[in-house]
Amino acid sequence: MSTPRNVPLRRALYVGTFIHCKTLQELDICENGVIGVDEHGKIAFLERDAENVDLVTAAHGWGDAHIVRTSSSQFFFPGFIDTHIHASQYPNAGIFGQSTLLDWLNTYTFPLESSLANVNTARVVYSRCISRTLSHGTTTAAYYATNHVDSTNLLADICLDAGQRAFVGRCCMDSLSPDFYKDISADAAIADTKSTIDHIKSIDPTYGLISPILTPRFAPSCTPPLLHALGQLHRSTDLPIQTHISENLGEVQLVRKLFPESTSYAQVYDMYGLLTSKMILAHAIHLSTSERDLIKERDAKISHCPASNSALTSGGAKVRWLLDSGITVGLGTDVSGGYSPSMLEAVRQASLVSRHVAMLDGDAAKLSIEEVLYLGTRGGAKVVGLEDRIGGFEVGKEWDAQLVGLALVPEAKAAQHEGALCAESFKLPSGEGPVDIFGWESWNEKVAKWVYNGDDRNTLSVWVKGRLVHQRS
Numbered sequence: 001m002s003t004p005r006n007v008p009l010r011r012a013l014y015v016g017t018f019i020h021c022k023t024l025q026e027l028d029i030c031e032n033g034v035i036g037v038d039e040h041g042k043i044a045f046l047e048r049d050a051e052n053v054d055l056v057t058a059a060h061g062w063g064d065a066h067i068v069r070t071s072s073s074q075f076f077f078p079g080f081i082d083t084h085i086h087a088s089q090y091p092n093a094g095i096f097g098q099s100t101l102l103d104w105l106n107t108y109t110f111p112l113e114s115s116l117a118n119v120n121t122a123r124v125v126y127s128r129c130i131s132r133t134l135s136h137g138t139t140t141a142a143y144y145a146t147n148h149v150d151s152t153n154l155l156a157d158i159c160l161d162a163g164q165r166a167f168v169g170r171c172c173m174d175s176l177s178p179d180f181y182k183d184i185s186a187d188a189a190i191a192d193t194k195s196t197i198d199h200i201k202s203i204d205p206t207y208g209l210i211s212p213i214l215t216p217r218f219a220p221s222c223t224p225p226l227l228h229a230l231g232q233l234h235r236s237t238d239l240p241i242q243t244h245i246s247e248n249l250g251e252v253q254l255v256r257k258l259f260p261e262s263t264s265y266a267q268v269y270d271m272y273g274l275l276t277s278k279m280i281l282a283h284a285i286h287l288s289t290s291e292r293d294l295i296k297e298r299d300a301k302i303s304h305c306p307a308s309n310s311a312l313t314s315g316g317a318k319v320r321w322l323l324d325s326g327i328t329v330g331l332g333t334d335v336s337g338g339y340s341p342s343m344l345e346a347v348r349q350a351s352l353v354s355r356h357v358a359m360l361d362g363d364a365a366k367l368s369i370e371e372v373l374y375l376g377t378r379g380g381a382k383v384v385g386l387e388d389r390i391g392g393f394e395v396g397k398e399w400d401a402q403l404v405g406l407a408l409v410p411e412a413k414a415a416q417h418e419g420a421l422c423a424e425s426f427k428l429p430s431g432e433g434p435v436d437i438f439g440w441e442s443w444n445e446k447v448a449k450w451v452y453n454g455d456d457r458n459t460l461s462v463w464v465k466g467r468l469v470h471q472r473s
């Protein structure tokens with residue numbers, strides 16, 4: 001259930017517990033909060049110790065506002081920002097067999113993506129992908145579509161209709177791709193990219209919700225003329241860019257062979273004017289120190305995709321090493337290299353992958369709960385260049401949020417072990433999700449239980465720019 005786009009927003013008060021990331025290391029937990037969201041979907045005020053909501057309402061003259069309250073086992077949290085996801089690969093989520101990147105592309109990915117030449121197929125795939133990501137609390141996504149203009153434009157239409165904030169990229173690939181799925185020339189790829197830009201401009205002229213994003217698939221899929229032309233287009237439009245980098249050792253070797261004049265993979269993008277502060281680089285696993293330093297110097301951003309990196313046995317990205325150098329990092333599901341459209345799963349996998357990296361590099365590599373949640377929200381906002389508008393709860397930001405609910409085990413049932421067990425004791429309540437709360441947990445512990453055990457059943461409601469875009473029925 002959601003509020004249609006043509007229904008004007010009402011002012012709303014969100015009352016109860018708010019949790020968001022204050023810094024990379026610290027959660028801000030506010031138990032008696034009131035957030036006022038205006039009819040434009042912006043946070044107008046935020047009161048922290050509001051024992052009496054009526055007083056707050058009266059003080060702000062918001063008596064007519066709609067009120068949403070949390071119960072004792074619920075909290076508001078910023079919507080997740082998926083900085084790298086292939087909407088076009090959603091039907092393959094979970095299907096990757098024993099493959100690694102280059103054979104996975106040929107076996108699973110190109111055949112599926114090419115089928116989205118059919119707009120009706122694309123409609124089914126994209127509609128379900130957007131509904132599903134919204135149900136997991138993804139309020140913003142940087143999407144790869146395919147190289148088909150009509151289907152890519154349809155993805156933008158569907159995001160706008162569903163109310164999801166999105167960057168939509170028509171995938172450019174004029175080299176090393178199968179004949180049935182390839183741009184016929186660099187010029188054709190640029191002309192088609194411009195068609196998608198024009199379309200998005202026509203449906204959302206200020207890019208208030210949907211923005212185009214330039215999308216060279218990755219260096220091996222693009223000829224030098226295409227990379228050059230995309231660099232020019234980036235300079236003339238100032239649009240963001242997304243691509244892949246150093247995901248797989250075979251891919252790194254291939255880039256060395258294809259671009260012998262370049263000193264590194266990162267330098268290929270730099271050479272063509274693509275390595276800028278508006279570039280989102282997915283993966284960045286096998287970077288040299290000089291590449292890391294170049295990325296930092298250009299202020300390019302990194303999308304860490306832990307579930308995908310484990311699934312395709314690509315490697316473990318050294319996130320601490322990237323963060324310590326001052327690079328901005330966010331998280332991506334990378335469906336369908338990644339098996340799940342859930343950003344909560346990406347958050348969880350970022351924690352676990354960092355523990356595997358720690359087993360080789362030392363304990364400092366471990367990421368905390370606070371850190372992985374930061375990457376999934378505020379870090380992601382910086383990666384997509386929207387840190388002034390989303391990622392946390394501050395006055396002036398837009399209300400992109402999720403209501404998270406955990407299952408509070410009734411006291412009587414929690415104490416059953418003292419008496420005789422009856423059939424009733426074994427019954428699980430339906431619809432409360434898989435995270436059980438016994439009443440003694442601190443808020444930090446409740447959040448940890450959500451991160452490690454939660455799923456979309458815990459995401460009760462989702463708002464983007466103040467509009468309700470998903471509600472669990």
Ligand SMILES: O=c1[nH]c(=O)c2nc[nH]c2[nH]1
Nearest residue numbers: 086217218244247334337
């Ligand atoms: O994870 C990935 N998914 C893709 O579709 C892709 N294409 C090039 N490199 C890629 N990596």
Ligand SMILES: [Zn+2]
Nearest residue numbers: 084244282334
């Ligand atoms: Zn990818």
